Amino acid sequence: MSAKHNLFGTHSDWLSHTLDNADAPLPEIKTLLTDGTRISRKAVGVLDIVPPAGRSNPNAEAIIVSAGVHGNETAPIEVLNGLVSELIEGDWELACPVLLILGNPPAMVAGERFMEVNLNRLFDGAHGRSEYKGLAEAERAQELEEACRQFAMANPQALSHYDLHTAIRPSHRERFALYPFVEGRRAPLDQCDFLLEAEVETLLLQHKAGTTFSSFSSSLLKAESFTVELGKVRPFGQNNLGRFSGIRDALRRRFRGLSAPYRKPPFDHLTVFEVVHEILNTGKNFRFHIPDDVANFTEYQPGTVIWEDDETSYRVGHSPEAIVFPNPEVPIGHRVGLIIRPRTGSDENFI
Numbered sequence: 001m002s003a004k005h006n007l008f009g010t011h012s013d014w015l016s017h018t019l020d021n022a023d024a025p026l027p028e029i030k031t032l033l034t035d036g037t038r039i040s041r042k043a044v045g046v047l048d049i050v051p052p053a054g055r056s057n058p059n060a061e062a063i064i065v066s067a068g069v070h071g072n073e074t075a076p077i078e079v080l081n082g083l084v085s086e087l088i089e090g091d092w093e094l095a096c097p098v099l100l101i102l103g104n105p106p107a108m109v110a111g112e113r114f115m116e117v118n119l120n121r122l123f124d125g126a127h128g129r130s131e132y133k134g135l136a137e138a139e140r141a142q143e144l145e146e147a148c149r150q151f152a153m154a155n156p157q158a159l160s161h162y163d164l165h166t167a168i169r170p171s172h173r174e175r176f177a178l179y180p181f182v183e184g185r186r187a188p189l190d191q192c193d194f195l196l197e198a199e200v201e202t203l204l205l206q207h208k209a210g211t212t213f214s215s216f217s218s219s220l221l222k223a224e225s226f227t228v229e230l231g232k233v234r235p236f237g238q239n240n241l242g243r244f245s246g247i248r249d250a251l252r253r254r255f256r257g258l259s260a261p262y263r264k265p266p267f268d269h270l271t272v273f274e275v276v277h278e279i280l281n282t283g284k285n286f287r288f289h290i291p292d293d294v295a296n297f298t299e300y301q302p303g304t305v306i307w308e309d310d311e312t313s314y315r316v317g318h319s320p321e322a323i324v325f326p327n328p329e330v331p332i333g334h335r336v337g338l339i340i341r342p343r344t345g346s347d348e349n350f351i
């Protein structure tokens with residue numbers, strides 16, 4: 001079934017339509033696929049897709065998947081675009097409502113992480129702060145929050161959100177997920193199974209709520225949300241998509257409402273770390289003592305000074321700690337990196 005539809009104008013697919021209309025305030029447009037699946041393009045890069053009434057949703061769920069919240073993290077964008085093309089071509093049938101998002105189209109066109117301000121620091125209402133007034137990324141954060149809210153209200157099933165990224169630095173662990181902090185929350189077994197199915201074998205437990213997209217959906221929409229890091233930042237067309245087949249196949253399986261496959265080695269258990277410290281650029285003569293290009297999960301021994309400023313410093317505690325996302329080139333108040341250590345006493349079945 002090759003569906004005739006008007007979603008992408010003259011463009012061959014969702015991604016080329018999004019890139020070509022990156023700055024356009026397009027009105028909502030709806031279409032019906034030949035199998036009765038309804039697709040609404042809510043805004044540029046935002047597709048709300050609902051299976052036909054009466055089709056069973058065996059996992060009783062609704063799913064939000066976002067990519068391109070950072071414009072230069074292109075592989076997950078290509079993965080999501082491929083899944084949309086498959087669905088529209090009728091290669092498989094959708095079982096559950098999905099909201100698919102390409103987060104920052106102007107930054108995708110520019111091949112940049114962001115244009116004026118990091119979109120992934122503007123959620124959970126942070127877009128309303130006076131310093132972000134009038135910035136396109138603040139408006140986009142608000143638009144995405146609203147699209148997610150409407151989707152969650154229209155679909156009261158169990159909600160999951162996967163915000164797909166790739167990392168700036170190399171990494172000793174190629175794929176890892178971050179689980180936003182919500183008081184008392186523990187990652188359910190079926191979410192751990194999904195991460196392993198996607199070949200994500202490492203989980204980082206955040207220690208406090210933040211203003212990322214996954215933190216917003218987790219705390220405000222009560223979704224099971226994860227930021228998922230799937231490899232390294234590369235420009236469009238330069239990704240080895242073979243390295244992203246895990247997430248592609250796992251998402252397709254979920255979209256089709258199939259049950260999870262059994263865990264298979266080497267992806268049969270998650271290694272869990274907890275965030276123990278968030279490094280912020282304090283602006284008070286802030287000095288970062290980690291080289292710029294160090295790989296994620298590089299370990300530091302007890303006593304190592306990680307950063308200092310004119311008032312305070314951070315030193316590794318009694319056991320080794322590792323760095324994730326080292327990046328001192330951020331504005332004052334923004335995250336320079338996360339300090340993590342292996343979680344002790346984790347329960348294999350219920351993290």
Ligand SMILES: O=C(O)CCC(=O)N[C@@H](CCC(=O)O)C(=O)O
Nearest residue numbers: 120165167168169178212227325
């Ligand atoms: O590689 C890097 O330094 C950044 C990769 C990235 O964009 N990571 C996300 C993580 C969001 C979270 O903490 O959930 C980000 O920094 O926004």
Ligand SMILES: [Zn+2]
Nearest residue numbers: 070073165166
């Ligand atoms: Zn990112």
